[in-house]
Amino acid sequence: MSGVPFAGGIGPGASFPDEVQELRARTRNFIRSTVIPAEPRPGQALNLAVRRELSEAAKAAGVYAPHVSKDFGGQGLAVEHWSPVFQEAGYSPIGPAVLNCMAPDEGNMHMLHLIGTAEQQRRYLAPLAAGEISSCFAMSEPHPGAGSDPDALLTTAIRDGKGWVINGRKRFTSGATFASFAIVMARTAESGTAPAGATMFLVPMATPGVSLGAPIHTMDKYLPGGHPHVDFDDVKVPAAAVLGEPGMGFKHAQVRLGPARLTHCMRWLGLARRALDIALDRTNSREIFGTHISQLGIAQDMIAQSVIDIETSDAIITQCAALLGVDPRSGSALSSVTKVHCSEAVYRIIDRAVQLCGGDGVSDGLPLAQYLNEVRPFRIYDGSTETHKWAIARRASAARRHAVEAGEPFQGTVNADRWQR
Known part of the structure; x- marks a missing residue:
């Protein structure tokens, strides 16, 4: 098994299959030869046009979306094999965004793959994995809402016929500025077999009632889309917007x-x-x-x-x-x-x-x-x-x-x- 040393001559913490080592080596070469020369000056955001160009190069090099199933255009790595490749991507601060394994999209893709319906995967996961759109995860709220304590969740979703109406305020919604959809955590009441609790909803950002609030200026600059507030005012979504099951969001x-x-x-x-x-x-x-x-x-x-x-x-x-x-x-x-x-x-x-x-x-x-x-x-x-x-x-x-x-x-x-x- 070939072994390409990590930075500083430090080796990996475990042995990995040959195909993982080969992907790691390709990723290492791509980051150093293609991505690092294109890095913006410290403190400046990555230009979106440059990111798209680099992402197309990553696809051509066979290193794009290492965590995504091959059915959706990724490299199909299992969770236990992500680390060496993600570390190589992270050697450049823009590497994960270029390879489409950056938060919050990476986590949203993983969750959609595991618990999304076939239609949700077609509508949201496929274009997200291809880099055609981006997403956000709307969980944190202004005080006294959910933050370190998720049980403090204040955003609500109330049944309305066959659908739901969402109301609430979110903040630190990373990536929301450029996102096409949000996964929204909202509190729901007991109904039928569904317990009271939290429910996740897939909400397109263009849905009436969804609006970007004030930006939050933070010391980190490399995450595309920043960490703005997002408001949900009488946002109506269909029953099919539920990700997973009602009441089982946490x-x-x-x-x-x-x-x-x-x-x-x-x-x-x-x-x-x-x-x-x-x-x-x-x-x-x-x-x-x-x-x-x-x-x-x-x-x-x-x-x-x-x-x-x-x-x-x-x-x-x-x-x-x-x-x-x-x-x-x-x-x-x-x-x-x-x-x-x-x-x-x-x-x-x-x-x-x-x-x-x-x-x-x-x-x-x-x-x-x-x-x-x-x-x-x-x-x-x-x-x-x-x-x-x-x-x-x-x-x-x-x-x-x-x-x-x-x-x-x-x-x-x-x-x-x-x-x-």
């Missing part, structure tokens, strides 16, 4: 949220590898105090810590991806751990790269400062670090309680005789 959303957290980790780890490469090139060529910076102990410690962060992130991503492939529930729980670790580690790696490059690191002569701006929000997006830690701790405590109830020894009481010599 359950169905786990199909999207677990892998989506993980693919963020994959893409940003690719960018962290790029940042470390930039720092290594600098420290290997610049001299200070009579030697190359890379030979100074303080710099070596920073480089080593970044390598450790990359290796541990790669390992936990690989483990979580493998688990998602066989046990989505457990994989979703582990994705919280993975998201916390990787979002913090990626920021540390890029921050060290800035420090190692000194004044150039904080200037626009290098892209590192913008990389830092791009990854900093990841510690908040898709659930803040603190929210995930809260959930992780609750799961750990509950698991231990259940183990004790099942007969495992309780460790909270010390038997003094145990320590007698």
Whole structure:
């Protein structure tokens, strides 16, 4: 099996089939030879015409939409094989958008493939996978609505004959500016066999009553479509607009949220590898105090810590991806751990790269400062670090309680005789 080294000479965390390695190698070559030379200046958005041109080149190179089924024009990778390819795509901040494996479209495609009806896949998934349209996921709301706590959902959908009427306000609706449709999470009442809860709806952005609200100006710039507010005022949709089943929106959303957290980790780890490469090139060529910076102990410690962060992130991503492939529930729980670790580690790696490059690191002569701006929000997006830690701790405590109830020894009481010599 051929092995193309990752950035910085660091290898993959696991062995992958030959076809995955070959796709990874093609993706690596395409990003470096075609995408990186077309990158905009740091802080500038990718021109949509340039993106379309690069995406057509990606299709010709056989690297487009690696996560999408071959039936819909993608490369057909299983979830457990996404990481090496997504990391190669993420080596350029515009790479995932060019390869159509960028959020929120990537997560929406995955969910439509798994739970969409044949008609929903024809109408929404096929053009989305082909790059003919884009989408958004309307979940977060202005306070006191849903944010870190999804149970605070305020947007409602009320039955109206055979259809539904949606009312609510959303914010941080990533990609909404250019989206053709939104997947909208709304609260619905109990009806027939459908429980009360949340329901997901497929809503074309051109539907009467849907309007873009105020933009939200954030420090990250590379996501096409930004993160605006979106308003839904008496938006009427047919029964066929329901994605999944009424009242089961939160359950169905786990199909999207677990892998989506993980693919963020994959893409940003690719960018962290790029940042470390930039720092290594600098420290290997610049001299200070009579030697190359890379030979100074303080710099070596920073480089080593970044390598450790990359290796541990790669390992936990690989483990979580493998688990998602066989046990989505457990994989979703582990994705919280993975998201916390990787979002913090990626920021540390890029921050060290800035420090190692000194004044150039904080200037626009290098892209590192913008990389830092791009990854900093990841510690908040898709659930803040603190929210995930809260959930992780609750799961750990509950698991231990259940183990004790099942007969495992309780460790909270010390038997003094145990320590007698």
